Amino acid sequence: DYDDPEIIELDSHQLDDYLPEHHFDLVLLDIEGSEYFAMKGMKDILSHCKTLVVEFLPHHLKNVAGVDVDTFISALPKHFTKFQLPDHNQEHTISEVKTVLQKMYDSNIGEDGIIFTSN
Incomplete structure (x- = not known):
């Protein structure tokens, strides 16, 4: 159940x-809501990619990852120009990302x- 996930500790690597x-x-x-954490661990890879496709499910971000829109956006590479x-x-345009995703x-x-x- 997404609203009451089982917590399992394990080693992770970027x-x-x-x-x-x-x-x-x-x-x-x-x-399933952990996209933010993955993006944090692959900043170099993302800085060179031309296209990023990422699931955005508010329920999972809130209840699984505990992530808000500003935090999610902070992990996005800065070279993208549109979405x-x-x-x-x-x-x-990327200038609208905060407004659109927050809504x-x-x-x-x-x-x-x-x-x-990025093009």
């Missing part, structure tokens, strides 16, 4: 440490894969 100097054109993250919400048939978060509206691009 993906940047396992794949140093690897570059990917596309990174896809769909890990798309395919489930909602919308495209926005979705407050209304508990998710997106299976926000597509961030």
Whole structure:
């Protein structure tokens, strides 16, 4: 149950440490609310990717990860210039990311894969 997850402690490692100097054109993250934590551990990889597709589910961010919109946004690489919400048939400039994601978060509206691009 997402609202009452079992806590299991385990060792974790940053993906940047396992794949140093690897570059990917596309990174896809769909890990049930833990996308923020994954992005924190792969800053170098993300700084070189051209496209990032990331699930955004407010319920999971709040209740599983304990992450708000500002925290989520802080993990996004700074080189992206626009983002798309395919489930909602919308495209926005990156300057709108805070407003759009906060509105979705407050209304508990998710997106299976926000597509961030740098061109």
